[in-house]
Structures are given as C-alpha cells and as structure tokens.
Amino acid sequence: MDIPRIFNITESEHRIHNPFTPEKLATLGAALRLESGARVLDLGSGSGEMLCTWARDYGLIGTGIDLSQLFTEQAKRRAEELGVADRVTFIHGDAAGYVADEKVDVAACLGASWIGGGVAGTIELLARSLRPGGIILIGEPYWRQLPPTPEVARGCLAHDISDFLLLPELLASFDRLGYDVVEMVLADQDGWDRYEAAKWLTMRRWLEANPDDELAKEVRDLLTTEPVRHATYTREYLGWGVFALMSR
C-alpha cells in the first residue's frame, strides 16, 4: 500500500509537498490563533511539516495519516528532530474514510482532496472528525488566470479547465456548501518554484545514483522537460491556497 513510486522519488527531499514555503506555513498557523493543546487532524500529512512545526510553535496535539511510507517515516523523524514526538502521531495508511475517534479543533487536508473524492467530499469527510465550531483547512489549486485552451490546462497537469476554478469562484463554492471562509493564505510563484524546482535537483541526483532503475528513463524525461513546462504553464496559470472554513 503506497503512492506511485515516482512521487516518492521526485519529492523525497521535500519537507512541504505543496507550493507553501515554511514562512507561509507559519503564517497560516499564526492566522488560526490556535490554543495550546488544540487537536489537529491532517489527512494526507506528507512529511509532517505542518503538524510538527505547529506542535513546536503552538503546542498543538496532532494526528496525520499518509499513504506514502517514505513520507510517513520522514514525518516521524521530523517530530523527533523538533522534539514534538510526544504530541504528534503519524499513521501510514489510506486516509479515505478516516474519521478521528476524538473530535478535533482543526481538520485539514492540504493538497490531497482526491482523498474525499474532490473538495466537497473532502470537506464532508473532515467535518465528521470536527467538533462543533471547529475549523476545516482545505489546500487547493485555483486558476490565477483562466487557461485559454484545454491544452494549457493539461500543461498545468490538469485534465481540463473545469478541474479548477478562479479564486472568487472557489471562495463562492465554499459559501454554497454552507461554510464561512474565515481565513486564507495563498501561495505565490516563488512558492511554486520551491515545490517544483526542488524536484529537479532531487531527480538529477537520483539519476546519478540509480542509472539502471526501471524508472530512470521516466525521471530522465521529466528532468529534461519539467523546467520549461513549469515556467510556461504552472507558474503562470496555477494558484494554490489554504482556506479556513467554519460551518454556518
């Protein structure tokens, strides 16, 4: 049980597997005004940077679930490193359908909304773990500018223009689901570079160490094409943000 191996290769050196920088993650944590001891659930917790740094900075108690064994191991190591291993728990597993035993103050899913079958389904899933008055965090892409053609959307690794909304439309969609948007922190193009460009050096080093691996050709092709693809499409057209929601 794991994610496709290519992601474990290209993102093996990432602490944050989304276009947020450490500064943006800290800004979000501060924006939520968490009280010490607040309970946070994170579905698709990756390498655990959000829970670990917020446990250190805000004293929260957290649980993260992630399908990548590698990322989950990295999250546990990060918790040790930051001295918060007694406050955060990382579980390797499928987060689809995961509901916490004890209701949480914050239920999050950043950059993995397929876990609940899309944004609406993921909000519904997170809501099942949330105490009344708690906050849902959803991290999601949106179009900075609408792709002029479906080819441009595919250049952003979307299937179609309809995969994502413009920011005002995305905010309106939360309203239609019965939620107040109570905070948001948006990534910027520098953050996209951190997320995407960090993969390139990882790929280059991996290729040097694993020239005969069955994925070597795929990684070689990606390293050749990704910088131009990123600069042409993702960097220009795709935004990403984390939205804090409270049920009305």
Ligand code: SAH
């Ligand atoms: N929230 C993290 C990771 C985002 S990347 C961060 O922002 O850094 C998406 C993550 O979802 C990856 O870590 C991947 O391993 C995880 N994932 C994918 N499918 C999953 C599933 N069904 N259940 C749990 N985690 C999943």
